[in-house]
Amino acid sequence: MEKERLRCPALEAKIATAEEAALFIKDGDTVATSGFTPSGYPKAVPLALAERVKNGEKIEITLITGASVGSELDGILAETGIVKRRFPYQTNNSMRKAINKGDIQYADMHLSHVPQFIDYGFFGKIDVAIIEAIAITEEGHIIPSTSVGVSPQAVANAEKVIVEINTSQSLALEGVHDIYMTKKPPFREPIPIVHSGDRIGTPYIVCGSDKIVAIVETDITDKVRPLGAVDEDSKKISEHIIKFFEAEVEAGRLPENLLPLQSGVGSVANAVLAGLVDSKFEDLTCYTEVIQDSMFDLIDAGKVTVASGTSFTPSEEGLVRLNENMEKYVKHCVLRPMEISNHPEVARRLGVLALNTAIEIDIYGHVNSTNIMGSRMMNGLGGSGDFTRNAYISIFTTVSTAKNGDISSIVPKVSHCDHTEHDVQVVVSEIGLADLRGLSPRERARAIIENCAHPDYRPMLLDYLERAEQTPFKHEPHLLDEALSWHARFLATGTMKPKVEKQA
Amino acid sequence: MEKERLRCPALEAKIATAEEAALFIKDGDTVATSGFTPSGYPKAVPLALAERVKNGEKIEITLITGASVGSELDGILAETGIVKRRFPYQTNNSMRKAINKGDIQYADMHLSHVPQFIDYGFFGKIDVAIIEAIAITEEGHIIPSTSVGVSPQAVANAEKVIVEINTSQSLALEGVHDIYMTKKPPFREPIPIVHSGDRIGTPYIVCGSDKIVAIVETDITDKVRPLGAVDEDSKKISEHIIKFFEAEVEAGRLPENLLPLQSGVGSVANAVLAGLVDSKFEDLTCYTEVIQDSMFDLIDAGKVTVASGTSFTPSEEGLVRLNENMEKYVKHCVLRPMEISNHPEVARRLGVLALNTAIEIDIYGHVNSTNIMGSRMMNGLGGSGDFTRNAYISIFTTVSTAKNGDISSIVPKVSHCDHTEHDVQVVVSEIGLADLRGLSPRERARAIIENCAHPDYRPMLLDYLERAEQTPFKHEPHLLDEALSWHARFLATGTMKPKVEKQA
Numbered sequence A, B: 001m002e003k004e005r006l007r008c009p010a011l012e013a014k015i016a017t018a019e020e021a022a023l024f025i026k027d028g029d030t031v032a033t034s035g036f037t038p039s040g041y042p043k044a045v046p047l048a049l050a051e052r053v054k055n056g057e058k059i060e061i062t063l064i065t066g067a068s069v070g071s072e073l074d075g076i077l078a079e080t081g082i083v084k085r086r087f088p089y090q091t092n093n094s095m096r097k098a099i100n101k102g103d104i105q106y107a108d109m110h111l112s113h114v115p116q117f118i119d120y121g122f123f124g125k126i127d128v129a130i131i132e133a134i135a136i137t138e139e140g141h142i143i144p145s146t147s148v149g150v151s152p153q154a155v156a157n158a159e160k161v162i163v164e165i166n167t168s169q170s171l172a173l174e175g176v177h178d179i180y181m182t183k184k185p186p187f188r189e190p191i192p193i194v195h196s197g198d199r200i201g202t203p204y205i206v207c208g209s210d211k212i213v214a215i216v217e218t219d220i221t222d223k224v225r226p227l228g229a230v231d232e233d234s235k236k237i238s239e240h241i242i243k244f245f246e247a248e249v250e251a252g253r254l255p256e257n258l259l260p261l262q263s264g265v266g267s268v269a270n271a272v273l274a275g276l277v278d279s280k281f282e283d284l285t286c287y288t289e290v291i292q293d294s295m296f297d298l299i300d301a302g303k304v305t306v307a308s309g310t311s312f313t314p315s316e317e318g319l320v321r322l323n324e325n326m327e328k329y330v331k332h333c334v335l336r337p338m339e340i341s342n343h344p345e346v347a348r349r350l351g352v353l354a355l356n357t358a359i360e361i362d363i364y365g366h367v368n369s370t371n372i373m374g375s376r377m378m379n380g381l382g383g384s385g386d387f388t389r390n391a392y393i394s395i396f397t398t399v400s401t402a403k404n405g406d407i408s409s410i411v412p413k414v415s416h417c418d419h420t421e422h423d424v425q426v427v428v429s430e431i432g433l434a435d436l437r438g439l440s441p442r443e444r445a446r447a448i449i450e451n452c453a454h455p456d457y458r459p460m461l462l463d464y465l466e467r468a469e470q471t472p473f474k475h476e477p478h479l480l481d482e483a484l485s486w487h488a489r490f491l492a493t494g495t496m497k498p499k500v501e502k503q504a
């Protein structure tokens, strides 16, 4: 192994093949790994673990990651039946299928809760940590690759640590990470971040050579995901938001360079940021989870001075670009443990402008981010709750319809609630924007229906609201036997639109 | 007026009758007042305002308080139709009725959001602040009475400030308050509290004599509410929780003197704390909103060393006791602005043990704290979300049935969601306790049904779960056309129990 990658001679004895390293994982273990969005997750060891099972061994584990990871981890371990319990977020098709079949016990969690659940012992003992790294320092500390996620807590709490040195990950990443650990209550102290770019920790994860049981070299690349092209709907959503920001600045409720932006995962989120490139805003900062392609555009355009996150989440083109211009991006970016990138304390202090995408939103402003038709897990809520609750202004976006118009994303009542009416201040669809601040539930309903619902569904929504308003209790009126009937109708007929009765 | 009460001679010119002071309030104004639970709210000026309307004037206002206030404010202003818009919490019967009739536009908010909504200008201009005080200092600063709530932000942002000096409130309260203000982003700094009792501010609300337009003397007492006697159910709930805490200490997941306790409003919350008097726990601390009677018991028993809150919320007996032993309680208590008592930053840092009461909880762990049968506002969510989300462990209590057994407080799906499955770690009823940490939704369902549901409803709940598990998507399975049918049945028939078909 290159000396630059393994700088601690004492650890050379721990160099192992993926197969040898995988032997440290036993049936029944709880395994915590690096990885956040398909970035910086271990690949060689999970593949080797899967081989053991394919060869007839019985291995069942609990898997904890930062967030979603690629097919070499979530995909193959779900397909081989190795993962029995999974925390806290996933986006892999095989994993999602197994969860929805009921084969994997999945708990969807606020990402900021995960590190402290590990520290507090709420997941039980962490048997093994597997961490992807670009290098190990002289002292045996770990320099992560394209994400940090939950790695620092995994390393601190695991009995054994396996390190995957990934030579496809640029050594130029060194210096981008800022690793700060909180203590456990009652010994916790203030987190001393007052600007998005503040560096408060070390550029490596403290580990020490004793804990490391195996070091595996690999060059398997991150299986990054393609980003959809910016479509018309996303563009319109982005325009509505930028107009809203301009009006807030005008009204004196936002500084001219706004406040740190947080922007969720996915295509819409990427498009919204992309829209800022052509806006008049300057000197922007970001305090967010994932640093997507559009952030590189904003940095290149000189619009964003600093972006703090817990992972680089580029597309394939973005990855090439990142690697080719690493020095520049490292100067403008900080990768933190997800405990810090998502920390309520910091989000509320900085006053983030939170932009997150919903699956559906109801007329009163409750948001479903996770369960399609109430039961079918899509990904998980990720950090949306961490930011939303603590935002300066919390904005949710949704395209007004899905499935070619057969689903209205604005519904009488969400089929699953991830964010309550108390946490949603602005709703935006391609149709328009509803500013809900200071409105009562019924006023919110009218604002959302008029500004955000698709015209095909607007009359149905108004009709529901008006009939609900005839019931005795008018604070947040509902017709309980009809509230979820749109979803039930979709499940039964394939559309939320009612069948028009044929005239005889 | 006594010199001790009004220490700023320049302000003597501002002494006015309640009637004169009330004239500063105009039709269309937004009025922000002191008061948190029926403690420390203004009384004389609102009564005088109501008189103007009874005499034929048209006055309609938006009313913002810390939390609930007494009949002289919420009661009379709702009855006279003066309040048209109300934030963020209430418990008064007339107010509640008007909200549920749809006559008052009410927005139920996280209490920690309210101070920053005022600071950020999201409520618009604050025309008048009315603050109950025990005294005004030499410099024209305000020493609050039995609560702090939102008063510091009300004073800082209002155009005009009216002070009610209430001589029924003991001057010995001086020194109990600790007023610390945050700056607006991007200038916010860490809040330097690391122990429940830390004092970081001033013993008065900074105001200055210029802003004060009227000073009214009154002796109307706080209309405190009676506390129900500790009943059998509450006692059992308390016992389950104490046993749980003991086991957590035993397992090394909690320190021997626990972590700062937060305990919600109401009888059950009071009973839970009362149970600690006879427990083996010592050197307890509290970081909470309201300091209720049972806290005095705990302080007297030497069990609690320090209690931090934003208001004293005693019963009538409690109030007598507080006044008679003020010096002692002031030594052990700190009253903070509700921005600080409820701040996510501090709650997460200290690692509060959050104990809150639910109206109903569903099998997957979602909680309804506010809307009976989905639409009928009870009080509001208060600070429950602020603490719950940021707790070390978040516990919700409920008695397993309501209305003589015709309502199950454990339901297939909550009719309104205030706290999601992601924020609820432990559920307790008089039947038992369900520890949900690390469980998938279906595992949670079985834990809650088996440990917390009433035997009358257990088979119905299990039957729902098992049939839902037959549907294609098994992450959090639901039968959408049945999920809210228990509530609909109650509304239609007066009981959630299905009619048993008579055999022919």
Ligand SMILES: CC(C)(COP(=O)(O)OP(=O)(O)OC[C@H]1O[C@@H](n2cnc3c(N)ncnc32)[C@H](O)[C@@H]1OP(=O)(O)O)[C@@H](O)C(=O)NCCC(=O)NCCS
Binding pocket: A263, A264, A265, A266, A267, A268, A269, A289, A290, A356, A357, A358, A359, A360, A369, A370, A372, A373, A378, A379, A380, A381, A382, A383, A384, A401, A402, A403, A407, A408, A409
């Ligand atoms: C909500 C979320 C899934 C949207 O992702 P996206 O890439 O912007 O959205 P897409 O338009 O591709 O929608 C994803 C899927 O949901 C479906 N969908 C969208 N709205 C829907 C609705 N109202 N009802 C049912 N299905 C819907 C789409 O049809 C698509 O399904 P498909 O994969 O079968 O084609 C994604 O943002 C997410 O996982 N959010 C939760 C986590 C989060 O917010 N993190 C932010 C902090 S990091």
Ligand SMILES: CC(C)(COP(=O)(O)OP(=O)(O)OC[C@H]1O[C@@H](n2cnc3c(N)ncnc32)[C@H](O)[C@@H]1OP(=O)(O)O)[C@@H](O)C(=O)NCCC(=O)NCCS
Binding pocket: B263, B264, B265, B266, B267, B268, B269, B289, B290, B356, B357, B358, B359, B360, B369, B370, B372, B373, B378, B379, B380, B381, B382, B383, B384, B401, B402, B403, B407, B408, B409
């Ligand atoms: C939930 C809450 C109302 C319970 O209060 P409490 O005094 O412990 O409870 P009670 O048993 O008196 O119940 C209050 C009412 O709700 C009714 N109720 C209770 N459970 C119910 C259920 N499952 N369905 C319908 N009604 C129910 C009771 O019958 C009672 O009604 P009544 O006034 O008509 O008799 C109260 O804790 C609250 O307002 N919580 C939200 C705010 C909060 O949690 N703050 C904490 C941080 S400060």
